[in-house]
Amino acid sequence: DAGVIQSPRHEVTEMGQEVTLRCKPISGHDYLFWYRQTMMRGLELLIYFNNNVPIDDSGMPEDRFSAKMPNASFSTLKIQPSEPRDSAVYFCASSPQGGSYEQYFGPGTRLTVT
Amino acid sequence: ELKVEQNPLFLSMQEGKNYTIYCNYSTTSDRLYWYRQDPGKSLESLFVLLSNGAVKQEGRLMASLDTKARLSTLHITAAVHDLSATYFCALNTGNQFYFGTGTSLTVIP
Numbered sequence: 001d002a003g004v005i006q007s008p009r010h011e012v013t014e015m016g017q018e019v020t021l022r023c024k025p026i027s028g029h030d031y032l033f034w035y036r037q038t039m040m041r042g043l044e045l046l047i048y049f050n051n052n053v054p055i056d057d058s059g060m061p062e063d064r065f066s067a068k069m070p071n072a073s074f075s076t077l078k079i080q081p082s083e084p085r086d087s088a089v090y091f092c093a094s095s096p097q098g099g100s101y102e103q104y105f106g107p108g109t110r111l112t113v114t
Numbered sequence: 115e116l117k118v119e120q121n122p123l124f125l126s127m128q129e130g131k132n133y134t135i136y137c138n139y140s141t142t143s144d145r146l147y148w149y150r151q152d153p154g155k156s157l158e159s160l161f162v163l164l165s166n167g168a169v170k171q172e173g174r175l176m177a178s179l180d181t182k183a184r185l186s187t188l189h190i191t192a193a194v195h196d197l198s199a200t201y202f203c204a205l206n207t208g209n210q211f212y213f214g215t216g217t218s219l220t221v222i223p
Contacts, residue, residue: 100162
């Protein structure tokens with residue numbers, strides 16, 4: 001398997017622009033997680049899905065952030081409008097059923113908002 | 115507020131030495147994880163600890179879990195340079211997943 005795939009790997013955008021990050025989980029995995037990593041705040045869980053349904057979105061920082069999972073093989077994290085403080089590395093991870101929730105992380109998207 | 119604290123935050127050790135990284139957490143836990151992150155890279159799952167007293171070993175790394183003490187340890191035996199990385203513990207409780215601050219390990223030849 002190719003592992004978790006994220007695109008783009010790097011994104012540079014101007015403040016106020018819309019940003020869409022994409023994730024393809026490992027085939028057969030039922031859970032999908034979105035994380036943000038910064039030096040100041042470390043790794044934070046933003047939202048996660050089970051069988052395409054959002055389970056917990058309490059980590060989404062504000063209404064500017066939204067996430068969707070239209071099918072089992074694709075998810076998006078959208079920021080609209082983007083702000084400089086959104087600059088971070090965004091990771092997507094997936095996990096199989098079974099209860100252990102062991103997560104397999106994608107390579108991440110490094111977002112810079114100027 | 116739930117806390118997942120790791121110590122030390124930074125660790126520099128010589129090759130061949132042993133050391134332990136500690137992960138303390140402030141609530142009951144369903145599951146405890148250890149991950150490794152190389153600079154500029156993603157996270158790699160090392161261990162999943164599911165019950166009190168669980169011990170898992172892979173190569174020079176051994177992880178254990180004491181749910182009564184709310185403590186997990188990652189023990190490094192006879193460190194080698196390839197183990198240089200940042201190590202995170204993470205906690206699952208209910209619907210939430212919390213990561214520790216990370217321990218940056220540098221193994222000096």
